[in-house]
Amino acid sequence: MAKSSAKTDAETGPQADAGTPRERYRAQVRAEIKQHAWQQIATAGASALSLNAIAKQMGMSGPALYRYFASRDDLITELIREAYRSLADTLHATAATGADLTVLAHTLRDWAREDPHRYLLIYGTPVPGYHAPQDVTGISDEIMKTLLDACAASLAARKTPPPAPAFLAEHREWAAGHPAPPAALHLALTFWTRMHGVLSLELAGHFAGMGFDSALLFAAELDALAPR
Template sequence: MTTESRTGPGPRDRFRAQVREEVKAAALRQLAEGGPEALSLNAVAKQLGMTGPALYRYFANRDSLLTELVVDAYEALASALARAAGAPARDGAERLAAVVRAYRDWARTEPHRYRLLFRAPFKGYDAHSARLVEAAQRAMNVVLNVANALAAPGAAVPENARNQVQEWMERRGVDDVPPAAASRTMRLWAHLHGLVSLEIEDNFASMGIDPDPFYEAEAGEFTHGP
């Protein structure tokens, strides 16, 4: 007589996973409407027809729910960048341009999730926990790999930033790109973050400026810059 071993999650686990996804979806709606400060487990429970204590069986507190949302957002961003990086392209410059467009498009499509990644959600929340740092690094690694293929000959790390860059690489386990490529990637990200932040807050619109040329210039300057 043989017995079959159960593979995959059982009904209870599937139900739990489904409820957790429903909770996160409701929380994202709150974020879109009022930002992290508006996030309330009791309000989420009410939306879903649950009691507050019942919801705490799925998420211990607001911080744990928020952490799940941040990790999910980083994974979504990393996936969008990876798809762009993996799409057919004639050369590395086109691949980098595709990643730049993907970064911008994701932020414009998901502005409330983008803000969640790059703003302190609320006082007391540890936005630099090991789990969040690891999730963030997956997105950065996509850009690092694309940028490394475009490393300019003779590029160097600014003298006064060399130790900081090397220490950051050691902490994040970045050992497959040279420090110069990592340094240039940091600057590229800083520029993109500035452009995106201005765009999703409608600052360019209020100035009557189309930011398209600025994004295009970032990829070009990275490719041909020092």
């Protein structure tokens, strides 16, 4: 996957020179490994990711590469962790401006379209045999909490909140302790499934040749869920 060569302030500022030469070299090699991993994912999918193939591309031995990532799952975890962290921070920054649910939805779509393989790694077909560690689950909980805040605010602005399925009052483990009322839980679940449904189909190319603008479909689904 081609990446921009432009450097951010964080990459060129004082922090870029932090650490010993050995630490900087290690960070550089790990970054190169991840770049090759993304190229493999773009070509053949995450399930085909091979550390030995990356080692060959980099002119390294397999054992040498394993000093940077202990296993394929270790590398996948790093990619997934960074993807979730990026989305969580992006949505949080948008929400901090006072943005409503509609703006958050379009922020999600923009983030997904910016790098479809990154999106599909975390919301596409699960990698067989892979289980995310607890800290990655915690980052995904941050995303859901931001969404639940927006859903609760959206419903608070309505004169008559819509009814919610009764079971949501009893089964709210997925809400990560958020105090949102059942109606907000229902809106969040509906929003999450329908927005991701449209995005996943769009990014996987399933709308190609159907003769409509997927952006308009996304907007129509959103308007049905969160009318202005």
